[in-house]
Amino acid sequence: MSATTAPGHTETGKKLLLKGNELMVRAAIEAGCRFFAGYPITPQNEVPEYMSQLMPKVGGTFVQAESEIAAINMIFGASAAGARCMTSSSSPGISLKQEGISYIASAELPCVIANVQRGGPGLGNIRASQADYFQAVKGGGHGDYRLIVLAPASLDELQDLTMNAFDYADYYRNPVMILADGLLGQMAEPVDARPYEPILELPEKDFVLDGCKGREARVIKTLFLRPPKALVTHNMRLQKKYETIASELQLCENVQTDDAELVIAAYGMTARIAKGAVDMARQAGMKVGLIRPITLWPFPGPAFMEVAGTAKKLLVVEMSSGQFIEDVKLATECNIPVEFLGMGGGWYPTPENIFEKISAIYDK
């Protein structure tokens, strides 16, 4: 499968000024992504646009699908055929892809799915949002499955996590979601273009359907009717895999949490904005820190438990109305008071907003 997994061929070592969406495309292609199918939706339109420009240059395939549903199913096929592949969309489009994501998860096919979240429910708006948290980490499609969910907070990290996402997908044979938002997708900041290096020792793709020459015919399926317990057996094996992933892949960043009395919990762009508020609070003499999960699933529970043992209070900030906070409370087993600053979909906090909230609750 060398034609489809050979990495590289984008310029590395240069300082880039690209929008997040464009950078994600560059990183994906650098990591060997050779098949992309997608459908336009704001604020992720630069992804298919840039893919359509870059893919032909590396001998890859870009398909503008007739629908999000078709796009995710093209990914299902391309992954089964052995390609490193990716699709992207924004919230309403991800809802449409849920069916296919469930099938891909059950069939244990590797792929990368980016959600550049916008406001919802419904058509919502086209600004940034984090309101698809539940959908991403709890499974928006049917059945017991898990996505590995990565939440970058800067373009530099977006570049790294996009590349790593392909490795996680191949290593665990599981779909990986990059949970970005409209802010991250639309902003530009300087990034050093780095070359792709695999971070894991990747297994042989012994599931690929490429014709049964010299081997037994293979089947990729998600229907388990016979024997009666076939589905249970399959699902238990999946759960075991999820347990392995949960024990091996928890990424989290702590910022000044060692002496912090108040720790902000936030992820993605919200965490970055909150970091500005941490700086402001420290300058005002308040001991405030930040804990930021980088993997939303698996959720870095132990890291949160640790903070719950040292801080007096947590403040959850999210661009949604109370989704992420549930995982924070679960992870800390309600051992610590949790305050909340949420923004209903489609609007973002500023460092000043968060600082104001910190000031209001710090001594209470």
Add this chain to the structure above:
Amino acid sequence: MTKEMKLVIAGFGGQGVVVAGNILARACMAEGKNITGMVSYGAEMRGGTANSTIVISDTWIASPIVEKPDVAIVLNQPSLDKFEERMAPKGLIVINTSMTEREVERADLEVIKVNATEIAHQLGNVRVANIVALGAFLGHTHILEMSSMIGAIEALFSQKKPGLIEINDKALRAGAEVMVNA
């Protein structure tokens, strides 16, 4: 330069606010400054107000969002109406007097006036009014070296539209001249 400068360039779609923002961002990048950039359009793709926002800083930047700009470069009347009231106290506003119909009303703002579209017209291409205004801003603040700006212009146009490098260079210098002479 202050620790962090939040800047907006606003005008009609088609007045080149995105290009101006891009050039400014690249020049900052060349000088090793931290920057973030965003572009937003009105709901309609053409004819509404488009704006390009840039945060420039010597340290890391928490948020790329510019809610209260320290600097606004406004190229038309709707943008003046929209951003004057939103500006941070004592901010700097550069207005294109060729396309605005009134004076700046807020007393706390520092105002730079430049008839950018007329100057661009005299140079032979009204579409470089954006760069004239940018030149006026830089001629006043000197936050960047002219050579960084010219380098950014060359980098941006050299591949696809090399013919536009010269006129953009001229526009930049003409804008800066207005400030020297003011």
Add this chain to the structure above:
Amino acid sequence: MANIKFDKERCKGCCLCVAECPRGNIRMSEILNKTGSIYAEVIDEGDCNGCALCCQMCPDMAIEIEEDEKQTCCEKGSEK
């Protein structure tokens, strides 16, 4: 004479072969096979000319004709 073979365990008893045989040489059994179905069987092996219309029509691939060196190929089948 053709070397026709009915796999009675594959047969589901749809009877399409019976209707199709130009010689009326196929009948359904009076007893059931292992799957509980009546099954098709040839009445007189000697009377089968190997036209294979029954094979064509059988949805279950339950009828096969083995090569018989003496038999010359009869592509179109039906000859009455």
Add this chain to the structure above:
Amino acid sequence: MEFKKPTSLLDVPTHYCPGCGHGIVQRLVGEVIDELGIREKTIGTAPVGCAVLLYDYFDCDIIECSHGRSPAVATGIKRVLPDRVVFTYQGDGDLAAIGTAETIHVANRGENITIIFVNNAIYGMTGGQMAPTTITGQRTTTTQEGRGQNQEGPPLKVCELLASLDGVTYLERVAVSTPKDIMRAKKAVKKAFQNQIDEKGFSLVEVLSMCPTDWKVSSTAAVDFVNNEMKEVFPLGVFKDEK
């Protein structure tokens, strides 16, 4: 003459009901794969519907797809592996109802794949509800008074619909209700696969087929229904054959 089961099919009985046409269609596809010698480079897609267990019968690589999405999945496979032979096998609900968009667009893109479309005018697996191809007046569990009484519209004619698309190379409607039709159907299926091998583009063969169980008739009456009723509504023939 000799008549044997094709070797690209596994030697197992199928789960289809007595008199169901799927067994015939699958045999034809198997024979064609044998004759073209492409078993080891063929990847098939299984639909949702009665043919979902296709992989239990074909001895080649098969991927099972969600309802109606086979053409999209096949697109993904074919674009990654353009030198393999990719076919979808779909029923009328899969291809002409829930998967209409995928069908039209895979055809319009002119994907170099082969579609075998089995039209039996009813939803088989779920127990006999109206299909997009159920004919006017036909009674089903969801059109108890016959199709057309309740704004169901007339049956959808897939070949006629796709014939207007410039991206399409080959369209033919055949039947498996008589030995003569079956032999013609085989030729069409073979051509549809050969077109793909020759990189000619998108080919679809619509096969009118019997569903005695859900039509609630005998196997022989089902054959009569195809011959007398369905062929009237869905005329057999070549609808497009671009050289």
